[in-house]
Amino acid sequence: QQQVKQSPQSLIVQKGGISIINCAYENTAFDYFPWYQQFPGKGPALLIAIRPDVSEKKEGRFTISFNKSAKQFSLHIMDSQPGDSATYFCAASPCNAGNMLTFGGGTRLMVKP
Amino acid sequence: GAVVSQHPSRVICKSGTSVKIECRSLDFQATTMFWYRQFPKKSLMLMATSNEGSKATYEQGVEKDKFLINHASLTLSTLTVTSAHPEDSSFYICSAQPGLAGVETQYFGPGTRLLVL
Numbered sequence: 286q287q288q289v290k291q292s293p294q295s296l297i298v299q300k301g302g303i304s305i306i307n308c309a310y311e312n313t314a315f316d317y318f319p320w321y322q323q324f325p326g327k328g329p330a331l332l333i334a335i336r337p338d339v340s341e342k343k344e345g346r347f348t349i350s351f352n353k354s355a356k357q358f359s360l361h362i363m364d365s366q367p368g369d370s371a372t373y374f375c376a377a378s379p380c381n382a383g384n385m386l387t388f389g390g391g392t393r394l395m396v397k398p
Numbered sequence: 399g400a401v402v403s404q405h406p407s408r409v410i411c412k413s414g415t416s417v418k419i420e421c422r423s424l425d426f427q428a429t430t431m432f433w434y435r436q437f438p439k440k441s442l443m444l445m446a447t448s449n450e451g452s453k454a455t456y457e458q459g460v461e462k463d464k465f466l467i468n469h470a471s472l473t474l475s476t477l478t479v480t481s482a483h484p485e486d487s488s489f490y491i492c493s494a495q496p497g498l499a500g501v502e503t504q505y506f507g508p509g510t511r512l513l514v515l
Contacts, residue, residue: 321506328509329491384495385447390441
């Protein structure tokens with residue numbers, strides 16, 4: 286059973302455009318929602334994360350929007366650049382569960398110059 | 399920032415051999431380390447949680463006798479794939495967490511690509 290569903294699986298955006306990746310979850314015990322960026326042959330790196338007490342968090346060109354009632358959260362990449370081309374994973378972690386992360390299926394982003 | 403290393407970065411072995419993958423936290427002590435498996439173009443699947451000085455906790459469906467995990471020190475966890483077969487070929491990634499820190503401080507290693515012929 287996939288606890289965190291991510292869409293789209295792949296995304297092509299023109300340079301300067303906005304990349305939007307969505308995730309939905311079922312487990313209401315999740316209380317930490319990070320996004321990771323992974324380049325080919327590398328481990329994932331934390332990009333930005335949010336907790337349910339806020340609806341939005343912005344760090345530079347990256348913004349997380351969080352909708353607790355809909356159990357959805359999304360990543361927005363503003364002014365997308367070719368260097369942003371990577372695979373992005375959303376994840377979720379429940380409180381009091383040993384800090385285990387459940388990952389979404391991933392989105393392969395390609396930003397065309 | 400915190401650094402987690404893995405060794406080797408890639409390994410090719412014959413079917414039936416055992417392969418050991420090391421995960422090290424270079425600038426912090428990691429009470430907990432996690433091992434993930436990632437197939438091509440797929441997501442990361444948690445295999446097991448490794449706590450220093452105690453037995454690893456394996457996820458459902460992961461054979462503990464097949465994937466041996468040893469977390470003998472606060473900076474080193476090892477994953478041994480015993481009697482490896484072609485279906486074990488995958489990208490293995492570890493993550494490490496300092497002391498009693500929360501999930502926000504979980505750092506990932508660069509991964510080890512295993513190819514079993």
